[in-house]
Amino acid sequence: MPLAGLRVVDLTTFWAGPFATCLLADMGADVIKVESVQRPDGMRFAGALPSEPLWERSPVFAGVNPGKRDVTLRLDSPEGVALIKRLIEVSDVVIENFSPRVVEQFGLDWPSVHAVNPRAIMVRMPAFGLSGPWRDRPGFAMTVEQVSGLAWVTGYQDMPLVVRGACDPLGGLHAVFGLLLALEHRRRTGEGQLVEVALAEVALNAAAEQIVEYSAYGRLIDQRENRGAFAAPQGVYRAAGEDRWIAVAVATNEQWRALCHVIGAADLEAEPSLATAAGRMAAHDRIDERIEAWTCSLDAGEAARRLLDAGVPAQPLVNGHQLMPNAQLEARGFFQLIEHPVTGTSRYPGLPMSFSGLPRALHKGPPPLLGQHNDEVLRDLLGLDDGQITALRERKVIGERPTFM
Structure with a gap:
């Protein structure tokens, strides 16, 4: 050793x-x-x-x-x-x-x-x-x-x-x-x-990010909830069942299009204003409602599987007893x-x-x-x-x- x-x-x-x-x-x-x-x-x-x-x-x-x-x-x-x-x-x-x-x-x-x-x-x-x-x-x-x-x-x-x-x-x-x-x-x-x-x-x-942000630009970082600073949509969404949740973190425009395809949101994909991360961040609340309407109908694990199969980063939230057994960790x-x-x-x-x-x-x-x-x-x-x-x-x-x- x-x-x-x-x-x-x-x-x-x-x-x-x-x-x-x-x-x-x-x-x-x-x-x-x-x-x-x-x-x-x-x-x-x-x-x-x-x-x-x-x-x-x-x-x-x-x-x-x-x-x-x-x-x-x-x-x-x-x-x-x-x-x-x-x-x-x-x-x-x-x-x-x-x-x-x-x-x-x-x-x-x-x-x-x-x-x-x-x-x-x-x-x-x-x-x-x-x-x-x-x-x-x-x-x-x-x-x-x-x-x-x-x-x-x-x-x-x-x-x-x-x-x-x-x-x-x-x-x-x-x-x-x-x-x-x-x-x-x-x-x-x-x-x-x-x-x-x-x-x-x-x-x-x-906490270096917020120190540099304020000292360099005078901007104060506030609470972001479960959202990211530079990409959207990102958050934790309710799934079917009691106190079940799924985290979704879209980082690229390609992942955004894949998300829209999986959740059946072709109308969102077609909106020009949502083609960029900045546009999606401005419309985060509206997008979140559509995502959660879909996740609420599915088990968290199944929702994550469908998103991952399409290349969208997603994971169900787990507590201590759900960690064991875990196929990856095992x-x-x-x-x-x-x-x-x-x-x-x-x-x-x-x-x-x-x-x-x-x-x-x-x-x-x-x-x-x-x-x-x-x-x-x-x-x-x-x-x-x-x-x-x-x-x-x-x-x-x-x-x-x-x-x-």
Whole structure:
């Protein structure tokens, strides 16, 4: 595996950071997730079924934590911090996504990490950066997206804005990219490095279109609903059945003519004003009515098949259970069956890339139980004996169950 032999101390929580370390684990890194029984990763309780052990049943946590090891170390105790620093000594990477003040108050900022291990690379993922007046503001995807303007261009004009949360996985991808560059720098120079990935700047990078549009031309991009900016018709249309929909995206004049032929709209095809994308965009509402009158009479899958056969891009909208089975994804081996000791065997999305010479299924194992690898890591990596580990457990420096449950 590309990152085999790389050890990562994973201090991340929720989504953006764990998404990054999940990718690292998939690529072969030994990712050791650090939580505490006083404050486990908050995602352990997101969407979990209300049965014991609640903290091991979250599908949200499971989705971004396969293949990792897990230890619990109490960060607000000198013993816990000392053990984390010992773990950093024998690791290559430290990654965290707290507000800047959090790791700093525990003595785990970049100068401290560098002093412990000069070859270590530290990736920090604050909401707004390690400098500036907003430095210590906490932030999640929902708040960061408001700053970037991403939420401004989503949804329908007569309805509230739609928050997408996309900057979390985007932040994770940027963090991995930055880390890989830092690893190459270390390979060449032997030097460790601090990599900073501010989520607000990641989101602003994704929103570059509206920034350039306004700064260059003074135009403000508003909500487009499901329509495209440069071609028409494009949208999501109701199909037969309860809450069934189909997406159609005409990009060329040829596709427009094919669409008219399939839906029986020869009159629209014959209108000179609709022969161009600009003309169709001006008449979008009228065209949408004709498309939906046709799609409403058909199953979404059948409507998509007819359009695709004619060369018109179209796909039925699906939810989670409709994704499985999916002939395309199954043929590509995208889903991976993983057995979890609490929740049983489930399908997990695989890595959205493949490599020649490597298997498609890259998850090394299930998401870890809380503190599952305490003894293994403390004994094998840090050299503690059974008596020392037992004493740590008695003092709740380590543990396997949240203290508040």
